[in-house]
Amino acid sequence: MPATIRDVARASGVHISTVSRTFSAPHLVNPETRVRVLACAEDLGYRPNRAARALITGRTHNIGLIVADIANPFFPPLIKAAEGQARHRDYHVFVADTNEDPVAEEDLVHALAKQVDGVLLCSPRMSNSLIEQVSREVPVVVINRQVAGLPCVMMDVGQGARAAIEHLLGLGHRRIALLGGPRGSWTAREMRRAATAAARGGGAELTILGPNQPTETGGGALAEQVRRSGVTAVLAYNDLMAIGLIEGLDAIGARVPHDVSVVGVDDIALSRLTRPKLTTVATPTAAAGRTAVDMLLQLDSDAPRGARGRGPAAGDRRTTAQVMLQTELVVRDSTGPVPAPGRDGTGA
Amino acid sequence: MPATIRDVARASGVHISTVSRTFSAPHLVNPETRVRVLACAEDLGYRPNRAARALITGRTHNIGLIVADIANPFFPPLIKAAEGQARHRDYHVFVADTNEDPVAEEDLVHALAKQVDGVLLCSPRMSNSLIEQVSREVPVVVINRQVAGLPCVMMDVGQGARAAIEHLLGLGHRRIALLGGPRGSWTAREMRRAATAAARGGGAELTILGPNQPTETGGGALAEQVRRSGVTAVLAYNDLMAIGLIEGLDAIGARVPHDVSVVGVDDIALSRLTRPKLTTVATPTAAAGRTAVDMLLQLDSDAPRGARGRGPAAGDRRTTAQVMLQTELVVRDSTGPVPAPGRDGTGA
DNA sequence: CAGTCGGCTGCAAAGGTTTGCAGCCGAAGA
DNA sequence: TCTTCGGCTGCAAACCTTTGCAGCCGACTG
Numbered sequence: 001m002p003a004t005i006r007d008v009a010r011a012s013g014v015h016i017s018t019v020s021r022t023f024s025a026p027h028l029v030n031p032e033t034r035v036r037v038l039a040c041a042e043d044l045g046y047r048p049n050r051a052a053r054a055l056i057t058g059r060t061h062n063i064g065l066i067v068a069d070i071a072n073p074f075f076p077p078l079i080k081a082a083e084g085q086a087r088h089r090d091y092h093v094f095v096a097d098t099n100e101d102p103v104a105e106e107d108l109v110h111a112l113a114k115q116v117d118g119v120l121l122c123s124p125r126m127s128n129s130l131i132e133q134v135s136r137e138v139p140v141v142v143i144n145r146q147v148a149g150l151p152c153v154m155m156d157v158g159q160g161a162r163a164a165i166e167h168l169l170g171l172g173h174r175r176i177a178l179l180g181g182p183r184g185s186w187t188a189r190e191m192r193r194a195a196t197a198a199a200r201g202g203g204a205e206l207t208i209l210g211p212n213q214p215t216e217t218g219g220g221a222l223a224e225q226v227r228r229s230g231v232t233a234v235l236a237y238n239d240l241m242a243i244g245l246i247e248g249l250d251a252i253g254a255r256v257p258h259d260v261s262v263v264g265v266d267d268i269a270l271s272r273l274t275r276p277k278l279t280t281v282a283t284p285t286a287a288a289g290r291t292a293v294d295m296l297l298q299l300d301s302d303a304p305r306g307a308r309g310r311g312p313a314a315g316d317r318r319t320t321a322q323v324m325l326q327t328e329l330v331v332r333d334s335t336g337p338v339p340a341p342g343r344d345g346t347g348a
Numbered sequence: 349m350p351a352t353i354r355d356v357a358r359a360s361g362v363h364i365s366t367v368s369r370t371f372s373a374p375h376l377v378n379p380e381t382r383v384r385v386l387a388c389a390e391d392l393g394y395r396p397n398r399a400a401r402a403l404i405t406g407r408t409h410n411i412g413l414i415v416a417d418i419a420n421p422f423f424p425p426l427i428k429a430a431e432g433q434a435r436h437r438d439y440h441v442f443v444a445d446t447n448e449d450p451v452a453e454e455d456l457v458h459a460l461a462k463q464v465d466g467v468l469l470c471s472p473r474m475s476n477s478l479i480e481q482v483s484r485e486v487p488v489v490v491i492n493r494q495v496a497g498l499p500c501v502m503m504d505v506g507q508g509a510r511a512a513i514e515h516l517l518g519l520g521h522r523r524i525a526l527l528g529g530p531r532g533s534w535t536a537r538e539m540r541r542a543a544t545a546a547a548r549g550g551g552a553e554l555t556i557l558g559p560n561q562p563t564e565t566g567g568g569a570l571a572e573q574v575r576r577s578g579v580t581a582v583l584a585y586n587d588l589m590a591i592g593l594i595e596g597l598d599a600i601g602a603r604v605p606h607d608v609s610v611v612g613v614d615d616i617a618l619s620r621l622t623r624p625k626l627t628t629v630a631t632p633t634a635a636a637g638r639t640a641v642d643m644l645l646q647l648d649s650d651a652p653r654g655a656r657g658r659g660p661a662a663g664d665r666r667t668t669a670q671v672m673l674q675t676e677l678v679v680r681d682s683t684g685p686v687p688a689p690g691r692d693g694t695g696a
Numbered sequence: 697c698a699g700t701c702g703g704c705t706g707c708a709a710a711g712g713t714t715t716g717c718a719g720c721c722g723a724a725g726a
Numbered sequence: 727t728c729t730t731c732g733g734c735t736g737c738a739a740a741c742c743t744t745t746g747c748a749g750c751c752g753a754c755t756g
């Protein structure tokens with residue numbers, strides 16, 4: 001039923017190769033012929049079959065986007081931006097969700113490999129060595145993680161954490177907790193390192209709680225512990241945890257920011273809607289998505305993996321860009337001056 | 349570089365057709381041969397090329413999922429569920445975002461058509477007739493809209509709206525506003541119809557405000573109008589609008605639920621996190637995603653669009669299931685008894 | 697011993713497209 | 727008039743797989 005190149009050729013009285021060229025190399029065909037062919041194609045509703053094209057050109061014009069959890073509000077803006085950018089360049093995007101499972105992640109890359117020109121690995125849970133390994137099978141751009149020798153786009157959460165800690169120091173806080181993220185998270189490590197340094201530099205004591213589930217529940221579960229620890233401020237791994245924590249604290253009678261100040265990370269849409277509005281480190285997720293797509297597409301417009309193309313030549317280590325995107329502290333209502341000493345936040 | 353079926357054939361000393369059968373019809377090949385082939389395949393890291401396979405079988409094992417706005421918190425759970433279900437059945441999912449643009453929507457279907465076995469049209473903005481038209485090009489399942497003759501999965505927002513209105517009536521409200529959704533939305537129409545009927549049945553007066561942008565901003569913009577209209581309760585098109593409205597009301601000094609009760613629709617994750625927690629009509633979005641995928645896959649396992657398959661035979665109107673999923677009113681903190689008469693909500 | 701049958705495998709066409717190569721035609725140059 | 731050349735177009739191979747058909751072989755039946 002769907003019109004093929006052959007139908008168009010027959011209808012317009014030319015050879016199929018001419019039709020092909022009309023679409024893929026218009027300058028090689030006589031303008032008159034071209035318009036005729038285009039007219040017939042339009043008429044028949046012909047659209048080149050990308051699968052067949054991919055078979056011979058070696059490019060599918062598809063990319064894969066693998067994330068840990070689509071429903072985590074951090075990802076949708078990134079997915080949206082990446083998809084938009086990709087389509088703008090005439091690429092389609094497979095989106096896949098690993099449910100935070102490193103094994104699923106690896107399987108997914110393999111399953112997708114033959115069907116895409118490259119894969120965006122977003123906040124991967126795999127080990128670095130595994131990432132390097134799969135990157136030999138299909139071009140990869142890593143988001144939210146640094147992997148030596150591979151193109152990466154990261155957000156400077158280190159700087160963000162520092163800014164957050166300094167903000168808290170400025171408000172007089174000297175006992176601060178860091179709610180750690182999930183095990184194996186590059187972001188979590190970076191935050192810890194930067195926060196520790198900043199706290200030390202400011203003469204504050206930093207308590208690290210975690211690793212934890214990077215969810216609202218994960219944050220809520222820590223309320224008791226935060227309360228008991230006697231800290232007056234908290235930097236959470238992400239907004240979800242921060243919000244969960246605020247809920248949890250509220251449930252046990254500690255008010256934010258009066259008794260405890262809380263800072264999140266990501267600036268998800270939600271953080272503007274909770275009460276109190278969340279002070280947070282804004283990460284440029286949309287920009288990250290766009291940048292990563294650009295890098296991936298750049299990457300494989302360089303690499304001619306034509307039909308008979310062999311693997312990367314020896315010494316072919318491409319210039320693997322690593323981009324660090326800036327973050328920004330957004331001060332809202334969940335942080336305030338340190339409570340007067342002697343009060344323990346019980347409100348008594 | 350990637351191993352082809354030929355490499356495996358050579359390595360295991362059989363013809364390529366035997367290798368092919370080893371994967372696609374194992375029972376046709378001698379067990380001994382089979383294990384040998386499988387071993388070689390494993391060895392060479394061979395994976396069948398789905399594009400080449402699609403070329404001849406006519407099935408891509410891909411589906412398309414088209415949504416209006418990935419970043420709208422209503423969609424991610426649906427996307428996640430659909431993707432999970434699809435992958436569970438060995439299908440991959442293209443996700444595309446139309447930015448609420450009907451034209452982009454149509455283009456997208458066409459662009460994807462050749463590359464997928466079917467498309468999920470989620471809360472489409474196209475006209476019904478256009479949907480029918482594109483459905484002749486590629487199998488389609490429509491989510492959140494009823495289109496005659498096409499498989500659809502809908503959520504019973506009518507019932508939900510009724511339940512919400514009755515809940516408000518039960519609290520004593522007699523002047524209620526409905527914040528309408530975007531123009532052309534089936535859901536918006538259903539809600540309006542059901543809400544009107546329910547209000548009339550309960551002897552209440554229903555004011556309809558809209559159509560509106562189905563966003564937080566859209567809701568916030570209506571705060572003034574709601575306040576002036578003198579209603580004591582509001583049913584919003586969705587949670588985002590409800591939350592925006594609550595924010596807006598708060599900004600002009602009207603408290604929820606003390607002065608005005610607000611009900612949303614969707615029960616997005618966010619609605620549990622705002623203060624006050626939102627009373628809302630929960631829609632089974634994940635179930636909708638899964639169901640739609642099942643229907644789509646069922647659909648084209650019926651239709652043998654084999655290599656030489658022609659279009660649907662005359663009188664081939666398949667039994668096009670239309671599924672209506674139940675909704676449920678979740679009562680939280682944004683609704684309360686009608687304010688004492690004589691007070692106008694100014695707090696005076 | 698001839699014939700039949702079943703299980704397994706090989707053969708080759710087909711699916712829709714791209715692309716290097718060769719050929720055609722007309723025009724320009726000698 | 728004969729070459730040369732450039733601009734278009736046709737030819738056919740190639741990409742990787744599936745699948746109907748036919749062939750092979752050994753065993754069983756009569």
